[in-house]
Amino acid sequence: MKATTRRGYHDIGGRPAGPIERRELPFEDWQKQSEALRGILEAKGRIVSLDEIRRVFETFGQDLYNSLGFYERRAEALTLLLVEKGIITSEAIRTRMDEIAAARGLGVDYQRRALYSKAT
Amino acid sequence: MSPRFNEGDSVRIIDLGKPGHVRVPVYVREKIGVVERWCGAHPNPEELAYGRSGLPPVDLFRVRLWQSDLWPDYDGAAEDTLDIEVYDHWLAAGDARL
Amino acid sequence: MIRASSVEESQPVREGFEGSAYYALMTQALSEILQAKKLVTEREIEAFIAGLEAPQPEWGAHLVARAWIDGKFKRRLLENGRAAAAELGYTIKEAELVVVENTPDIHNLIVCTLCSCYPRSLLGQPPWWYISKAYRARAVREPRAVLKEFGLELPPHTSVRVHDSNADMRYLVLPMRPDNTGHLIEQELMALVSRDAMIGTAAVGAISEVARPG
Numbered sequence: 001m002k003a004t005t006r007r008g009y010h011d012i013g014g015r016p017a018g019p020i021e022r023r024e025l026p027f028e029d030w031q032k033q034s035e036a037l038r039g040i041l042e043a044k045g046r047i048v049s050l051d052e053i054r055r056v057f058e059t060f061g062q063d064l065y066n067s068l069g070f071y072e073r074r075a076e077a078l079t080l081l082l083v084e085k086g087i088i089t090s091e092a093i094r095t096r097m098d099e100i101a102a103a104r105g106l107g108v109d110y111q112r113r114a115l116y117s118k119a120t
Numbered sequence: 121m122s123p124r125f126n127e128g129d130s131v132r133i134i135d136l137g138k139p140g141h142v143r144v145p146v147y148v149r150e151k152i153g154v155v156e157r158w159c160g161a162h163p164n165p166e167e168l169a170y171g172r173s174g175l176p177p178v179d180l181f182r183v184r185l186w187q188s189d190l191w192p193d194y195d196g197a198a199e200d201t202l203d204i205e206v207y208d209h210w211l212a213a214g215d216a217r218l
Numbered sequence: 219m220i221r222a223s224s225v226e227e228s229q230p231v232r233e234g235f236e237g238s239a240y241y242a243l244m245t246q247a248l249s250e251i252l253q254a255k256k257l258v259t260e261r262e263i264e265a266f267i268a269g270l271e272a273p274q275p276e277w278g279a280h281l282v283a284r285a286w287i288d289g290k291f292k293r294r295l296l297e298n299g300r301a302a303a304a305e306l307g308y309t310i311k312e313a314e315l316v317v318v319e320n321t322p323d324i325h326n327l328i329v330c331t332l333c334s335c336y337p338r339s340l341l342g343q344p345p346w347w348y349i350s351k352a353y354r355a356r357a358v359r360e361p362r363a364v365l366k367e368f369g370l371e372l373p374p375h376t377s378v379r380v381h382d383s384n385a386d387m388r389y390l391v392l393p394m395r396p397d398n399t400g401h402l403i404e405q406e407l408m409a410l411v412s413r414d415a416m417i418g419t420a421a422v423g424a425i426s427e428v429a430r431p432g
Contacts, residue, residue, distance in 0.1 A: 013331030017352040030242035036266035051168035055141035069235030096247035199377035205385035
């Protein structure tokens with residue numbers, strides 16, 4: 001029998017899909033920031049590369065892939081890749097996220113990947 | 121070294137069954153097409169994806185496929201085509217297109 | 219383990235665009251940590267963002283308008299998009315720019331099914347619909363239906379050529395020059411060329427919509 005790879009969840013060419021929503025969304029500041037971090041690290045001796053980012057989001061799980069848009073997917077993969085390489089720790093990221101959120105009266109729900117208002 | 125295929129050569133996109141990061145989508149695997157052009161040699165993304173150099177570079181070809189070969193239910197014109205980039209190791213010499 | 223292929227492939231793709239606020243926060247935290255580690259600086263980030271913001275569809279339109287006016291430039295553009303873009307001062311940062319020409323017989327359409335490759339260093343960020351999963355999934359399989367949704371119905375004798383931008387090349391469609399534009403100068407022609415026309419989801423409209431001089 002011929003070896004056939006299981007289709008990756010990102011490999012969606014030809015799959016059924018609904019209408020194409022003709023939206024025009026702005027290129028948000030955080031998206032620019034995220035793309036810049038990746039680009040700068042890539043330019044500096046390939047600390048990370050776009051190919052690695054793709055590999056990470058192609059393996060971080062189907063549910064997550066399905067729920068995220070383009071920039072969110074890349075931002076998640078960048079953090080995971082930097083953790084994988086031992087450049088940062090996930091604890092350090094969460095600690096800093098909690099601190100920034102708390103200063104705005106917010107909490108972080110890591111399960112739902114959402115922020116919530118902390119009643120004072 | 122000259123590329124393995126020339127413009128106009130019939131090629132088959134093989135299914136390497138390779139796990140990990142690859143750039144050959146499932147819908148073109150085991151399909152026969154024609155080399156449209158040689159795109160130069162590029163570091164192998166299947167290696168780059170794991171932080172390796174991807175060297176030596178691999179020849180990249182643009183392969184033209186017929187939509188009616190890709191999708192059994194394709195309802196556009198018989199002349200409709202699709203061009204896609206395929207690295208050398210995913211290609212075999214193809215039989216004539218039936 | 220459940221074999222995903224047959225079951226899930228018949229399910230429509232899920233668009234998904236959740237978590238924007240969460241990822242904005244994560245990015246800020248990441249930026250601060252990387253700056254504290256001296257791996258990136260604020261100045262580098264600003265410079266990089268300026269580089270992201272600079273390219274725009276007008277740059278591509280400039281190449282198109284020049285190709286319409288100057289047949290020799292057009293040949294060079296089709297031969298080597300990157301070198302021709304450099305002639306007009308545009309640096310293509312991706313490996314190569316492949317320019318594909320629309321004719322009465324062939325209409326070209328660009329998509330990237332695996333991620334969302336796009337000539338960003340020339341045209342800027344792609345529109346939202348280009349990075350949507352629905353466009354990625356459908357453009358290769360039912361290009362004529364997709365074009366119809368975009369309001370472009372091709373004559374039956376025009377064949378569709380889809381380009382899956384799946385690896386190192388980036389693509390730009392050279393649309394057909396509309397009739398009755400012989401009197402227009404380059405800058406006026408540029409104004410006719412939309413971003414979508416250079417992706418292939420639109421044609422360049424007839425001249426009637428444009429104010430004629432005088």
